């Protein structure tokens with residue numbers, strides 16, 4: 001009799017654990033839902049009952065522990081819910097700090113809902129398993145939590161297209177697994193941490209359209225895996241470290257729309273960089289005459305600087321230049337081998353130089369510009 005009772009008790013226990021997620025996770029999700037308002041798609045209609053691991057839109061759990069592991073809510077999606085509604089998502093409200101009770105969370109994506117405001121709950125920095133934090137495309141304000149550096153497993157930090165202010169927390173350089181950092185289109189001010197180069201796993205650093213000041217830390221060139229550095233439209237000053245041109249995989253360098261001064265480092269002309277936009281800065285001196293077979297540019301834009309002297313002859317030995325804009329500088333002299341470029345008639349090297357802009361180059365010998 002005792003044994004049968006014991007078996008039934010186990011059966012009931014197992015059964016109830018299949019039909020509900022841990023009550024603390026359930027309560028956290030319900031508080032999270034209560035702080036948001038999603039009027040058009042009904043994404044939260046499925047958030048009912050006691051089993052948050054089963055068919056709750058955008059929620060998934062670890063199959064072993066049945067703890068909530070991922071929240072993935074995107075306002076732009078191919079999901080049938082969106083097709084049925086015939087529109088993209090919109091949500092207002094804010095991200096409840098209750099989310100921090102989901103202490104097994106590995107991925108938190110609340111992206112492109114356009115209307116979510118409030119701040120990033122600072123307690124998010126205490127989620128020890130968080131690998132992805134993606135809050136792009138909302139109206140979040142306030143600062144990036146100061147101790148974000150505690151998220152030692154974080155690989156993706158994307159808060160682009162919000163209204164985040166304050167500075168880049170110094171602790172960010174402790175995110176030793178961070179691969180993708182996207183802070184574009186916010187109001188972030190202050191300087192880049194001197195030891196930014198500690199982010200050894202970083203492959204994309206996208207920081208354009210903020211209010212960053214100071215100079216480009218030299219340590220950036222220690223980031224072996226960095227392929228894309230975008231600091232455009234900030235208030236960055238000072239020179240371009242010439243070591244940037246020696247980085248092994250750097251392919252895109254966008255520094256346009258700053259107040260960068262000094263010379264154009266020759267290393268950048270003969271590097272693996274294929275998109276180089278230095279437009280709208282205060283670069284001085286000549287364009288280095290060091291183009292060569294390693295120079296392969298999808299686009300090179302040096303317009304709106306204070307470059308002077310001739311257009312280097314070696315430019316013709318570049319393997320490829322898809323788009324070249326040298327306009328609005330103080331360049332002079334002949335456009336090199338203009339007969340070879342010959343873009344007025346049948347273009348011979350048109351493939352090599354697909355779009356050229358020389359406006360503002362003072363020509364010799366009355367070449368037509």
Ligand SMILES: *[C@@H]1O[C@H](CO)[C@@H](O)[C@H](O)[C@H]1NC(C)=O
Pocket residue numbers: 139141163165187
């Ligand atoms: C962004 O935040 C600033 C304060 O930091 C506020 O004045 C401004 O209205 C906000 N803009 C939007 C679009 O919410």
Ligand SMILES: *[C@@H]1O[C@H](CO)[C@@H](O)[C@H](O)[C@H]1NC(C)=O
Pocket residue numbers: 149170171172174
């Ligand atoms: C980075 O981590 C180290 C070691 O955990 C710690 O001592 C240091 O205070 C952290 N730096 C910042 C700026 O948080």
Ligand SMILES: *[C@@H]1O[C@H](CO)[C@@H](O)[C@H](O)[C@H]1NC(C)=O
Pocket residue numbers: 256257277278279280299300301323
């Ligand atoms: C470079 O940046 C400027 C903005 O500063 C932009 O207008 C231009 O199109 C960019 N050039 C290329 C080749 O993308």
